[in-house]
Amino acid sequence: MKRLNGRAEKRHIAFVKVHKAASTTVQNIFLRFAMQKDLLVVMPHVPNFFYPNVISTYNTVTNRNILPAPRNRSYEILCCHVLYNRTAFERIMPQDTVYIGIVRDPFDHFKSILNYFRPKQVFEIDDAFPESRFLQDPEFYNNGSLSSFLDNSMAFEYGFPPNLFKTRNKTEIQQYIMKLEKEFQLIIVVERFDESMILMRRLLNWKIKDVLYMKHNVRRKGSGDFLFSPGDGYRHSRWDELDYSLYDHFFKRIQFQLREQGPDIYEEVLYFRRLRRDIAFFCQQIPGKDSTYTVTASRWNDAFVVTGKDCHYMTIPEISYINELRLKQYGYFRNILPVRGLETAFKSSVGSFR
Incomplete structure (x- = not known):
């Protein structure tokens, strides 16, 4: 194993890949590192209707939704979409795994969800400005949907206890956030992305080339230009309370981690x-x-x-990279549908999962 500044680079990583939070850009960094170092990436067991790069959007890792490690190999990188659960992750990952996550400003995250998923809970509202109307009474329009990605979806992907989505108990929310604080060495903040990449480089003792990136899945200029009303930001913060608590905590934490590094x-x-x-x-x-x-x-x-x-x-593209790695690791891949077909299948089936 190569050493930098007398320290070994870290090669065992679990990354919580949050939807619509620049997570594909970060995943690409981990996939490139895995390919370069011949590290074993946890691969989804692909059902017939789903993306080949998604382990699960409604469950954590299980022996049913990932491919078994090849003979005489152990998992080293986990970076595909799956819900975080520390016990489940530790079951498959080495003891020295570095845990990394990502968060994004919740209102920007909300706009990205609207732009990408076009949830019917918003866009079937009979109003000239449905996105603003939704925020007038999100609980009514969302109607308990677990598939819209509109109800504290970052918190959901970090495995917050289900009762907190109903009770919004501030003490219990903070208790779970402090649990995450202890379990994650770094949670990347999208609004501090380059700073996060340098913190990650130092944490993992990687070379600067290892964390170079090109942005992935950036929305086209002019798309997602939604019209909101005064007060909509406040209304969203009341509705998406878990996500705001999560984001605010780890925004402050990364500011502290940066100060710790020195100027x-x-x-x-x-x-x-x-x-x-x-x-x-x-x-x-x-x-x-x-x-x-x-x-x-x-x-x-x-x-x-x-x-x-x-x-x-x-x-x-992410799917192409995953398929190439699957072929390298297992000697085959199941590209069940062309990429365009996969996207259509994913969006049409979104009602069956969160």
Whole structure:
């Protein structure tokens, strides 16, 4: 195992991949690392109607929804969609696993859910501004739906106790958040994404090249431009109370973690942003397989080379990457439907799961 600054890089990671929270961008980082180091990624057992990159949207990991590890191998990276449950995760992951999650500003998350899933609980409202009308009485319009992704869905994916979605007991909410505080070494904050990536690089003792990224699943300009009324932000915070408590806590925590690192972390973040910009310029040229871009040595990294192949794997769609890794790990993959068909199947079946 390679060492950086005298410390071994960490290779066992469980990532809670939250829907519509820049989680595919982070997942791509883990998939690239796994492929480079030949690490075993936990793969979904794919039912006939579902995405091949989703373990479950309504359950945690079980022996029924993941493929068994190949002979003489153990799971090393968990980064596909599945609900967090510490006991279940520990059953399949090594003891030294680093637990990483992600959260996003809840109102921005709400808008992204509206844009992507187009939930009928909102868009079947007979009103010129259904998204604003929904927030007038979300409990009525959502009607207890577990499939809309509108009711504290980040909290749901972090495994909050079901009773809290009804009682909203503030003491018990904080107790569960403190449990997560102890269990996760890092929870990435989307609004502090580059800072989070540098914290993650330092936590895992990875090279700066390992955490380079290109954004995935970014909504097109002009899409999702919803019309809200004054007070809608407040109304949403009352409705999505668990998600706001979760986000606020881990926003404060990452600010504290950044301060703990000292001022040099902000210098590294600035360097990282500029480096990412240059890599983006190189990759956007659609370089050939023999094209290279050399990054000179700096305070934060030795010199390294970015290739056309690197660009390919930084931009490859999630499903394609999962299928390629499945083929590498198991010698086969079940691409049951073409990608467009999979998306249609997923959206049409969303009523059967959260």
